[in-house]
Amino acid sequence: MGIPRRALAAAAAALLLLTSACSSADDDDGTVTSTVEVFTWWAEGGEKAGLDALIGRFGAACPGQSFENGVVAGGAGVTAKQVLATRLLQGDPPDTFQVHAGAELLDHIDSGQVADLSADFGTWGLRDALPAGLIETLTVNGRLWSVPAGVHRANVVWTNERVLADAGVRDAPHDVDEFLRDLDLLRRHGIEAPLALGRDWTQLMLLEAVLISELGADGFGGLFTGATRWDGEPVRRAIDDYARLLDFANTDRNSLDWPQAERLLVEGKAGYQLMGDWVAADLEAKGFTGYATFPFPGNGTAFQWLADSFALTSGAANPAGARCWLATVASVEGQREFNARKGSIPARTDTPTTGFTAYQTGAAEDWRSGVPVPSCAHGSACSQPWQNAANAAVAAFSTARDATALRDALAAAAKQFIRQQ
Ligand code: GAL
Numbered sequence: 528m529g530i531p532r533r534a535l536a537a538a539a540a541a542l543l544l545l546t547s548a549c550s551s552a553d554d555d556d557g558t559v560t561s562t563v564e565v566f567t568w569w570a571e572g573g574e575k576a577g578l579d580a581l582i583g584r585f586g587a588a589c590p591g592q593s594f595e596n597g598v599v600a601g602g603a604g605v606t607a608k609q610v611l612a613t614r615l616l617q618g619d620p621p622d623t624f625q626v627h628a629g630a631e632l633l634d635h636i637d638s639g640q641v642a643d644l645s646a647d648f649g650t651w652g653l654r655d656a657l658p659a660g661l662i663e664t665l666t667v668n669g670r671l672w673s674v675p676a677g678v679h680r681a682n683v684v685w686t687n688e689r690v691l692a693d694a695g696v697r698d699a700p701h702d703v704d705e706f707l708r709d710l711d712l713l714r715r716h717g718i719e720a721p722l723a724l725g726r727d728w729t730q731l732m733l734l735e736a737v738l739i740s741e742l743g744a745d746g747f748g749g750l751f752t753g754a755t756r757w758d759g760e761p762v763r764r765a766i767d768d769y770a771r772l773l774d775f776a777n778t779d780r781n782s783l784d785w786p787q788a789e790r791l792l793v794e795g796k797a798g799y800q801l802m803g804d805w806v807a808a809d810l811e812a813k814g815f816t817g818y819a820t821f822p823f824p825g826n827g828t829a830f831q832w833l834a835d836s837f838a839l840t841s842g843a844a845n846p847a848g849a850r851c852w853l854a855t856v857a858s859v860e861g862q863r864e865f866n867a868r869k870g871s872i873p874a875r876t877d878t879p880t881t882g883f884t885a886y887q888t889g890a891a892e893d894w895r896s897g898v899p900v901p902s903c904a905h906g907s908a909c910s911q912p913w914q915n916a917a918n919a920a921v922a923a924f925s926t927a928r929d930a931t932a933l934r935d936a937l938a939a940a941a942k943q944f945i946r947q948q
Contacts, residue, residue, distance in 0.1 A: 561592055562593050563622045563623065563848035564622045565621065566607070566625060568600060569625070572812045573807075573808030573870055577868045580865050580867070580868045583864070584865075585852055592851055597621045602728065603728045603785075605728055615638075618842060620842045620843060622844060623837050628664055629665075629833075630913075631906025632665075632667065633667065642672075642840070644672060648671045653674070656875040661874060675836040676865055677866045678832055682736045682829065683803065684821050686798060688819055694713045701824055701825070703740055707772065711775075713775075714775065720775065721797055722776045722799050723776070723792045724773075724788055729785055730921040731914075732801060733769065734769045735831065739826045739829050739831065740765070742761050757937050766930045773928075785802055792818070803905070807870045807887070808869055827898075828896070830897030832894070832899050832900070834907065839853060863879055872887065872890055909944065912944055913944035916939075920936035
């Protein structure tokens with residue numbers, strides 16, 4: 528008598544589940560390899576160069592484990608984070624995923640989607656090696672949930688020096704009014720859209736920089752804790768300035784990601800771009816050297832920071848392999864090689880800076896001496912739903928140009944999403 532077909536099918540399905548759950552495969556030489564799916568949004572340029580450095584170290588440090596690239600392109604992870612949310616809901620998690628340190632982690636923790644890494648932090652030497660402030664930011668409910676790879680600065684303006692020289696602009700502006708004056712000068716010299724800008728989240732970065740100038744570091748931070756009002760006069764003034772800046776930006780901004788806006792700068796179609804300092808590594812990867820940088824006018828010593836980190840999913844098919852990836856990210860050598868290529872500052876303070884650019888060394892010094900300010904566009908200041916609402920509000924403003932509607936939408940988002948973080 529044969530085995531019933533249903534039973535056979537069930538056995539085959541169980542076997543399949545077992546093999547795919549372990550993500551293992553036999554190599555030609557008989558060694559068993561398990562795959563680790565690493566989910567990021569680092570698909571090209573300086574971002575990919577940074578990821579590749581980690582992949583190289585992972586290969587050397589984690590024998591028997593192979594890297595599976597779960598990359599979903601799109602700056603700041605706007606697309607990746609949507610895909611990730613769906614996969615987590617459907618019970619199809621990658622083993623480990625990129626997430627910003629800070630408030631962006633909160634919903635993942637609340638939903639039980641990420642594993643507690645508190646004990647691993649000790650094993651990997653992170654408790655002593657990370658700055659106390661970063662450990663504090665990463666701690667939720669007394670536990671640690673993600674491994675920081677590096678710190679970027681968001682409030683940086685990048686220039687095309689040739690474009691500026693042609694228009695006779697020699698110095699960096701000190702405040703938003705001077706910046707507007709220089710933008711106007713560029714336009715009168717034939718640069719129609721002197722401020723290169725991209726879609727929603729890049730617009731939110733610009734608005735945040737203007738808000739820092741208007742409110743100062745503490746006042747800006749207070750927008751995310753409830754200490755500063757969104758419906759007050761300073762925010763109204765900042766939105767007015769922001770609207771004036773937008774008048775100098777490319778009108779196709781809503782359809783561009785940051786690398787396309789960066790191309791406008793490189794090609795001399797724009798003179799300025801406000802963007803995080805992953806731009807330095809990216810311009811290097813693309814061979815463009817004709818730029819200079821300055822902190823956004825009026826931001827003073829405010830260092831608007833964000834940190835890339837990796838979390839372990841609680842449903843990871845290969846938790847041991849994923850932990851080896853995280854240990855690689857956490858290691859001194861992993862941090863050195865990653866950050867040298869990615870252009871960020873190592874999260875570990877004991878990382879040697881050999882191979883770092885002059886820009887990076889300067890940024891590391893600013894990180895030590897400046898006033899840290901978080902970013903909502905990059906998840907250190909606000910939770911994911913709050914960030915989504917802020918992105919939608921600036922995108923709507925980009926076309927409708929209704930300042931009251933923007934302020935109301937931002938105030939409503941704060942009211943809805945503020946919590947003890
Ligand atoms: C940030 C991320 C950076 C960089 C940037 C542009 O959110 O932290 O590492 O990738 O987006 O995509």
